Amino acid sequence: MTLVTDPTAPRIALIGATGAVGSTLIELIEERGLRYRELYLVASSRSAGRQIPVGGQTHEVRSLEDFDFGLVDIAFFSAGTSVSRAWVPAAVAKGALVIDNTRAYRMDPDTPLVVPQINYAVLDRPPGSGVIANPNCSTIPLVRVLQPVERRWGIRQVVVSTYQAASGQGHQGIEELLEGTEVALRDPDADLPSERFSPPLAFNVVPFVDELQDSGFTLEEQKMVQESRKILGLPDLDVTATCVRVPVVNSHSEAVWVQTQEPVDRAELVGLLSRQTEVTVHDAENRAAFPTPLKAGHPDHVHVGRVRVSPHNPRGFWLWLVSDNLRVGAALNAVQIAEYALARGFLSGGVR
Structure with missing residues (x-):
């Protein structure tokens, strides 16, 4: 400083x-x-x-x-x-x-x-x-990869599932996950702390982040839709999300399915994403390489892996994203x- x-x-x-x-x-x-x-x-x-x-x-x-x-x-x-x-x-x-x-x-x-x-x-x-x-911490990495795709091929639909870390609930969220993990390891039948996460997050996966809306979606899911549209300047973008909390201390992950207007070539897609500022594509050369929250790499980058164009639909592809939600997000x-x-x-x- x-x-x-x-x-x-x-x-x-x-x-x-x-x-x-x-x-x-x-x-x-x-x-x-x-x-x-x-x-x-x-x-x-x-x-x-x-x-x-x-x-x-x-x-x-x-x-x-x-x-x-x-x-x-x-x-x-x-x-x-x-x-x-x-x-x-x-x-x-x-x-x-x-x-x-x-x-x-x-x-x-x-x-x-x-x-x-x-x-x-x-x-x-x-x-x-x-x-x-x-x-939102999950919206930022998503739009970082969607914008170049929209400019090159046009986007018809985006379906995203998030895997969000305990740090999304701050220091107290991290402490509750760590405490719950210790308690569960000592006694699998014990009542686990659940002030920040309900049901408890330790050794669990909770498909419910933030408040339930009248639509049946959660506020976190709604935010991803509304914010993506506003940031990208695409008010009618067809995007939907399922937001899930997972027992990870820090860094959110996302599985993203994108359908485009035109057929996508994987090599071109990898090259396009690799050229984006502060984006690292892990499987550019080795398709078995992928980022994880534990060891993604540079904490200020959006990390991309599992780049797969559907063999049955060349206008559709999958991405796996990992980013530090406290920093990037x-x-x-x-x-x-x-x-x-x-x-x-x-x-x-x-x-x-």
Whole structure:
């Protein structure tokens, strides 16, 4: 992380700084050398007063309820949808550019929903709402591979099944999985913890992520449909999803079936995906190679494997995707949004 005295460098606040995504944001801002002249770590009153080392300095966590957003130019929100709905308007009113990692503003027509590698053009000017929305952790890797396919062959339909890690429920989700695993190993008949995951996730697979909707789909499944359409600019895209929680600590996986308008050649598809920014195709040369959540490779890449064009339908193919949901699916995308906004001069004349 790069602390500077340059008056044009932004003052940054991380709301939800003690959570899983907030902690990852701190790591990434430091790793990528994002310049700043002030950094404020903000969380609930329960976490206020904690001391967190950042970039060789110790920062005290501030209480959100008492924080003055007039102190900052960029505010990253990663503390949950209800917190964003309550506090983002206050941040915007004080002149901060908000990058929100919840679903609170994703479908707001005045708020761009951005994956920089895909639809950076929507950031040609500052957002009218003062907010840039970060997409869902499963949507980001999906659209990263769908856009080049749409441009080359056109897409008729997408069917996706996700395999989502416990870290999608933050530190508490990870702790509950690990605790439940230890309990089950000691006593297979014991009652397992199920505060974050119900039924318990340890040694289990739960095909139900987020709230049930009237349609019978869950909110997570609905988000993937709506967000993919908005990001890709395809309001009628035929996409459907089944979202599943699996007993993996971190990194989401997805099995994706795509039907295209024109026949697809596998070698061309592999080459096309391999040329995408921060995408690694594991079976480009060895078809037996594939990524897994445990050892996918570079944590900032979307990892692709099991590339299979159907022998019975050359307009259909399968992909297997793996990506770090805390980085690629959340914090990294948010930092890249900030980098792009700064490069476009969004804060020129506004950095105080």
